[in-house]
Amino acid sequence: MKAKKLIVGMAVFSFAGLLLGGCGADDNNTGSSSTSESTSQTSASDSATTESSEATVVAGEPMQDGTYRLEEKNYKNDYRVTFEITVKDGKIVESKYDNVNADGESKTENTEYNETMKEKAGISPEEFIPKFNEELVAAQSPSSIEVVSGATHSFDSFQNYAQQLIQAAQAGNTETIEIDNGADLKDGTYTLEEKNYSNGYRVVFSMTVADGKISESNYDYLNEAGESKKDDASYNENMEAKSGTSPEEFIPNFNEAFVSAVNAEDGSVADMDVVSGATHSFHSFVIYAQQLLNAAEKGDQTTIEVDNFVTE
Numbered sequence: 001m002k003a004k005k006l007i008v009g010m011a012v013f014s015f016a017g018l019l020l021g022g023c024g025a026d027d028n029n030t031g032s033s034s035t036s037e038s039t040s041q042t043s044a045s046d047s048a049t050t051e052s053s054e055a056t057v058v059a060g061e062p063m064q065d066g067t068y069r070l071e072e073k074n075y076k077n078d079y080r081v082t083f084e085i086t087v088k089d090g091k092i093v094e095s096k097y098d099n100v101n102a103d104g105e106s107k108t109e110n111t112e113y114n115e116t117m118k119e120k121a122g123i124s125p126e127e128f129i130p131k132f133n134e135e136l137v138a139a140q141s142p143s144s145i146e147v148v149s150g151a152t153h154s155f156d157s158f159q160n161y162a163q164q165l166i167q168a169a170q171a172g173n174t175e176t177i178e179i180d181n182g183a184d185l186k187d188g189t190y191t192l193e194e195k196n197y198s199n200g201y202r203v204v205f206s207m208t209v210a211d212g213k214i215s216e217s218n219y220d221y222l223n224e225a226g227e228s229k230k231d232d233a234s235y236n237e238n239m240e241a242k243s244g245t246s247p248e249e250f251i252p253n254f255n256e257a258f259v260s261a262v263n264a265e266d267g268s269v270a271d272m273d274v275v276s277g278a279t280h281s282f283h284s285f286v287i288y289a290q291q292l293l294n295a296a297e298k299g300d301q302t303t304i305e306v307d308n309f310v311t312e
Contacts, residue, residue: 060309063169121150160290186299243277
């Protein structure tokens with residue numbers, strides 16, 4: 001039986017006017033926002049924005065107005081994630097990401113925790129949680145937000161969950177998303193595919209789990225003929241000259257590093273090293289990989305079809 005496809009959306013904007021659309025995105029940097037208040041909520045009116053001409057979206061469903069929620073099922077170190085975004089006129093106008101305990105108290109209010117983490121990592125929840133919320137509203141895309149040094153694991157989790165909420169908003173699905181975080185991976189093959197081609201390619205990603213471990217990762221960019229971007233000599237040469245790396249290098253790197261990182265004791269996608277010159281592709285990979293891991297935690301082998309935005 002043909003697998004049922006969940007049509008969702010990926011807010012990674014690919015610019016068709018560039019010779020190397022994905023590569024151009026890797027060179028983009030998003031300015032960081034700052035806050036003087038310990039708040040776990042940000043609205044559009046609170047965020048600093050810069051004026052820019054918006055590209056025309058030629059593929060990918062817009063977000064539907066409404067409030068979308070996600071919650072982790074399990075507590076880790078006495079906290080779990082709760083996350084809510086509000087969409088108005090097709091834009092995220094409010095982001096409320098937080099880590100709460102069984103009493104509903106925010107990690108931003110735990111003085112001892114904040115002081116300890118600040119001393120060890122150089123940053124604390126009362127700093128990075130508001131920062132995450134501000135930057136999502138400003139950027140509208142989790143893959144466009146800069147990594148927060150000292151909070152890498154939280155950052156990668158935030159990106160993943162933000163993307164899932166954006167996907168729900170594209171589908172207009174206001175049912176709360178439940179994440180069975182920390183559950184054992186269920187054996188099987190889990191697949192994610194982009195729906196739309198950008199510069200002639202789309203992502204196809206499958207992950208196989210055997211005996212509770214990832215046995216294989218197959219992440220790739222394919223054209224309509226099913227040919228890999230790794231085999232496009234012209235594309236690889238152009239990107240190598242421009243960015244210092246190419247798909248024939250970073251695609252195998254992503255797959256190998258992913259398997260190694262997640263299969264390690266207490267391993268995580270966040271333990272992967274960013275590939276210089278392919279930063280945007282790397283963060284997109286991490287977001288997709290984490291969605292497949294969430295699917296494997298539930299044992300849900302439904303193919304995830306990503307209705308990715310393409311602009312020109």
